[in-house]
Amino acid sequence: MEDPILFSFKWWIEPLGTWMAWTRITIAFFMFLAFAISCMAMWERAVPGGAPRHGVFAINTTRGDRLFISLLGSAFICIGWLFFFGAPLWGALLIIVAWTVFVFRYV
Numbered sequence: 001m002e003d004p005i006l007f008s009f010k011w012w013i014e015p016l017g018t019w020m021a022w023t024r025i026t027i028a029f030f031m032f033l034a035f036a037i038s039c040m041a042m043w044e045r046a047v048p049g050g051a052p053r054h055g056v057f058a059i060n061t062t063r064g065d066r067l068f069i070s071l072l073g074s075a076f077i078c079i080g081w082l083f084f085f086g087a088p089l090w091g092a093l094l095i096i097v098a099w100t101v102f103v104f105r106y107v
Contacts, residue, residue, distance in 0.1 A: 033071070040067050055107035070103040 004010035012025045040063060044050055052060035061069070074096045081092035 036067060036071070040064060057107050059107075061107055066103050066107055069107060070100040073099050073103065 004014055013023050016022045016024070016027075044063060050063040052062050052065075054060055077095050077099060078089060078092050081089055081095070085091065
């Protein structure tokens, strides 16, 4: 068996441990989550006032709520994309970006 080429598809998905399905893409995902939460904390620290606002879903949401809604919606978009179209998820990524913009602007 040959070693995967750096940054190839196989390189991203090869297992890194023995007891859990950790791959580089899984680690990248959790790093993105930590980055998003850190950015949200810095934004709130720099510009306080995440006062609730009433959006199109008829619920009051703060910045953190909107981040959670966009992440949760992104997960469902990916699951739906995989069900209907399979991998790769580039099309889902475009929908996720549009979803996130919508959530932060109108929700």
